[in-house]
Amino acid sequence: MGTLKKKLEARTTDFDHWASRRRYGADGPNNLRLWVLACMDERLPIDEALGIHVDTPVGGGDAHCFRNAGGIVTDDAIRSAMLTCNFFGTKEIVIVQHTQCGMLSANAADLEQAFRDKGIDTDNLNLDPTLPEQKLEKGAFAKWIGMMDDVDETCIKTVDTFKNHPLIPDDVIVSGWIWEVETRRLRPPTQDQEKRARTDTTAKQFGVSKQPPRWA
Ligand SMILES: [Zn+2]
Numbered sequence: 266m267g268t269l270k271k272k273l274e275a276r277t278t279d280f281d282h283w284a285s286r287r288r289y290g291a292d293g294p295n296n297l298r299l300w301v302l303a304c305m306d307e308r309l310p311i312d313e314a315l316g317i318h319v320d321t322p323v324g325g326g327d328a329h330c331f332r333n334a335g336g337i338v339t340d341d342a343i344r345s346a347m348l349t350c351n352f353f354g355t356k357e358i359v360i361v362q363h364t365q366c367g368m369l370s371a372n373a374a375d376l377e378q379a380f381r382d383k384g385i386d387t388d389n390l391n392l393d394p395t396l397p398e399q400k401l402e403k404g405a406f407a408k409w410i411g412m413m414d415d416v417d418e419t420c421i422k423t424v425d426t427f428k429n430h431p432l433i434p435d436d437v438i439v440s441g442w443i444w445e446v447e448t449r450r451l452r453p454p455t456q457d458q459e460k461r462a463r464t465d466t467t468a469k470q471f472g473v474s475k476q477p478p479r480w481a
Contacts, residue, residue, distance in 0.1 A: 283325060287353070294354025299328035300346055302423070303361040304336035304368070306446075314361055314444045314451050329355065335368040336361055337411050337419065337479075338426045340399070347432040358427055358437055362420045362454075363444040364464040369416060370471045373407040380406075407477040414476050415467045417443060420454040 286293035301319060303311055311319045311330060318324020331345045349355040377387050387406035391397055401409055413419045424441040427433055443454050447464050455461065468476060 286326075290352055291354040294356075295329055296325065296327045298354055298356040300349045300355045300358050301328050301330040301361065302336050302342055302346070302358065302427075303330065303332050304363055304366055305332040305334055306363060306366060308365070308446045309361065309363045309444050311361065313449075314442070315359065328359075329353070335366060335411055335413060335419070336363075336423070337368070337413075338423055339411070343427075343430060343432060346427060346430075350433055350437050356437055358433070358439040360420060360423050360427070360439070360441040361444055361451075362416050362423070362441070363446055364416060364466050365446040366413065366416055368411065368413045369465065369468045370473065371412060372468070372473050372475075373410040373412040373477050376410055376412070377407040408479055411479055412473075412476045413468060413479075417454040417456060417461065417466055419479075 282289070282293070286295075297317060299317070301311060301315070303309060311317070312321055312324075317327040319328050319330045329345070329349045331342055333339055333342060346358060350358070380387050388403045390401065390406070392401060392409075393399055420441040420443060424439050427437075428439045433439075441454055442451050443466075444451055445464050452460065465471065468474075
C-alpha cells in the first residue's frame with residue numbers, strides 16, 4: 266500500500282499538469298480529448314445530455330465546449346475546432362442540437378427586415394470590427410443568421426461539414442445528436458417521423474416559411 270506522502274506527491278504533480286495544460290500542446294489535452302459544439306439554449310444541459318462534466322468543476326475539464334445559436338457551423342466554430350483538434354490533442358467532435366430550438370422559430374428574411382426597418386444596412390456591415398477583412402457578400406446577411414428548417418437535417422449536415430473540412434484532421438471522430446427538450450432525452454438525428462413524434466423539430470411546426478438556404 267502506498268504512503269499518503271506518495272499519493273499527495275502524485276496528486277500535486279497531476280494538478281500542476283492540469284493547471285498548465287495549454288503549455289503542453291497536444292500532450293495536454295482535456296480529459297476526454299473532446300470538442301463539443303452545442304446550441305446556446307438554456308434548456309440544453311450539456312453535462313446531463315452527454316454524461317460528461319464540461320461546465321461543472323467536479324469533472325476537472327472533460328471537454329472544450331463551443332456554444333452558439335443553433336450549434337451550427339460558423340467560421341468561429343471552425344476556428345475553435347481547428348485549434349483544439351490540431352494543437353490541443355482533441356480527437357473527437359460531438360455536436361448537440363435540440364428540439365424546440367429558437368433557430369426554428371422565425372424566418373431569417375424577417376429577422377433581416379427587422380434590422381432594415383431600424384435603418385441598418387445589412388449589406389454593408391463590419392461583422393467583426395477586429396477583422397474587417399472578413400466580409401459578407403451583398404445579400405448574404407439572412408443566410409449568415411443561420412436559421413434552420415429542420416433540426417435533424419441541420420445536425421446531419423453539420424456533422425458532414427466538420428468531417429469534410431480541410432482544417433479538421435481526417436482521424437477525428439465526428440458525431441451529431443439531438444436533445445429532446447420535451448422528453449429530456451438524447452437521440453441520433455433522424456428523418457423517421459415516428460421517432461420525432463411529440464417533439465418540435467421543424468420551422469414549419471412554428472408556422473415559419475422556408476429559410477434562405479444555408480447549404481446550396
Ligand atoms: Zn437552440
